[in-house]
Each structure stands twice: as C-alpha cells, then as structure tokens.
Amino acid sequence: MTRYDQPYSPGGFQVMPPAIKAIIITNVIVFLFQNSAFGPALTTFGALWPIGSHNPAGYSFHLWQPITYLFLHGSFAHIFFNMFALWMFGVEIENYWGTRNFVSFYFICGIGAALINLLATYGSPYPTIGASGAIFGVLLAFGMMFPDRYIYLYFLLPIKTKYFVAGYALIEFIMGLGNRTMGSGSDIAYFAHLGGMLFGYIYIVIRRNEWTIKRMFRDFSLPKKPKGPVLWQGGGKDDDTSEAEIDRILDKISSRGYDSLTAEEKRTLLKAGKR
Incomplete structure (x- = not known):
C-alpha cells in the first residue's frame, strides 16, 4: 500500500x-x-x-x-x-x-x-x-x-x-x-x-x-529460516512495551493522525492490541 x-x-x-x-x-x-x-x-x-x-x-x-x-x-x-x-x-x-x-x-x-x-x-x-x-x-x-x-x-x-x-x-x-x-x-x-x-x-x-507488493514479493522470494522448537510463549522483548509507551503513541495519533507514526510505532501498537 x-x-x-x-x-x-x-x-x-x-x-x-x-x-x-x-x-x-x-x-x-x-x-x-x-x-x-x-x-x-x-x-x-x-x-x-x-x-x-x-x-x-x-x-x-x-x-x-x-x-x-x-x-x-x-x-x-x-x-x-x-x-x-x-x-x-x-x-x-x-x-x-x-x-x-x-x-x-x-x-x-x-x-x-x-x-x-x-x-x-x-x-x-x-x-x-x-x-x-x-x-x-x-x-x-x-x-x-x-x-x-x-x-x-x-x-x-x-x-x-x-x-x-x-x-x-x-x-x-x-x-x-x-x-x-x-x-x-x-x-x-x-x-x-x-x-x-x-x-x-x-x-x-x-x-x-503494512503490506506492499514489493514486500510481499520479497517475503515470498527469500528463503525461510528453519524454525526451532517453541518452548514457551511470551516473555520476549515485544512484551515489555510499557503502558507509558502505548499512551505516548495514542497521544501522537490523536494530535497528528495515524500516518504520523513510524513503522516501529505501528508494529508496537498492533502487538499491544493483540495482547
């Protein structure tokens, strides 16, 4: 897109x-x-x-x-x-x-x-x-x-x-x-x-x-990394996002619009919403 x-x-x-x-x-x-x-x-x-x-x-x-x-x-x-x-x-x-x-x-x-x-x-x-x-x-x-x-x-x-x-x-x-x-x-x-x-x-x-035609072709063409056994879910770096960080991102959306977010901020917000 x-x-x-x-x-x-x-x-x-x-x-x-x-x-x-x-x-x-x-x-x-x-x-x-x-x-x-x-x-x-x-x-x-x-x-x-x-x-x-x-x-x-x-x-x-x-x-x-x-x-x-x-x-x-x-x-x-x-x-x-x-x-x-x-x-x-x-x-x-x-x-x-x-x-x-x-x-x-x-x-x-x-x-x-x-x-x-x-x-x-x-x-x-x-x-x-x-x-x-x-x-x-x-x-x-x-x-x-x-x-x-x-x-x-x-x-x-x-x-x-x-x-x-x-x-x-x-x-x-x-x-x-x-x-x-x-x-x-x-x-x-x-x-x-x-x-x-x-x-x-x-x-x-x-x-x-954040899918694009270029990204979809890139993901399709790149070799997949072998996956090891998953021992447990959660507890990773992405789960450590603080409520203060989420509040900061939401305040930024309210004042400047969703498109003002960086790619990393959008991913953080999406992952927080899934949790």
Missing part, C-alpha cells in the same frame, strides 16, 4: 472534515441535477448496469459506472440517510486516518461493492445507484476502530458497535440470499453492501500489516 509522507494534522477534531464535506456537497449537487430536465439521462448514463443486462432500451455496463453510481440516488430519503450515515460514522475515521487515506478507503469500498454487485446481478435488467456500498465500508471501519463504543438503536437500546456491525452484516447476507433464492425483487443491493464491507476489511488488514 502507498504510504503518505505528510501526516494529516488539522489542528484538532473537525466536525465536518474536508473529504466528507466534499462527498456530501457533490452528492447533493448531483441529486439536484437528477431532479432537473437532465435527470433521466444523467441517471441512465451513470448508474451501474449489470453485465449481460437484458433490458428493452439496451443499456449496458461501462467502465466509469463503478464510480459514477456512487453519486446517484433514487429519492430524498435515499440520499439523506446515506449522507447522514457517512457523516455520523465517517467523521472520526477521517480525523484519525487523514483525508487522503479516507478518500482512498471510501472509493475502494465503493468500487469493491460495485464488483461484488456485478457478480450478484449478472444478466439482471435493473441498474444500481447509491453510495451505500462505500458507506457500509465506513461502518465496518468504525466498528473495527471503536468496537466497544455504544450505539443506541432507535435512540433507546444500547449495543456495542462490534455487535451492531456484525449483526447488520449477517442480516444483509440473509436478506441477500433470500432475494436471490426466492426472487423477491427487492430494490436493495444487499450484496453491494457486503462487498463494501469485504473490501473495507481487506484494506484495513493490508494497512495494519
């Missing part, structure tokens, strides 16, 4: 960080155009049409659609709840990761959602629109970063984020299977949502482990 040289340092927590603000404004502008005289052509041109689609008008898939479909919405409620969820779950993610990392993550989730949706809807006559796939990726990231934070369902029922995200993913999977097997004709792209989560998870795992 690309490592950005300049850490994101906004000078404090931002209620509306740059990327989220730009995404919301762009979606609103596009939605206004959708409700103008240009709306039908814009929606048709930018929607994600399934590969092998059989429809009377002959619309088909094009390479730009896995990006353009993210900015199209079918109703006011559709765009409102998508943008509200993006703001609610994405603000802290962008503040911690930095704007460029967040933008990369958002579009990787959105494009990944499109790819999974294309596999699930092959031959369908109906297109897909909406930013939900990318936003489900953001929801997953929030759950992985703040697993024990409480979310209040219907503003009443507290549930930890990790259980909320896992439950939501399970419901989406069950509903998606039901939609495919029973042919319910639902207009909700369940597998696109799951695709956004899947690609978001892959992205986070890659970043946490």
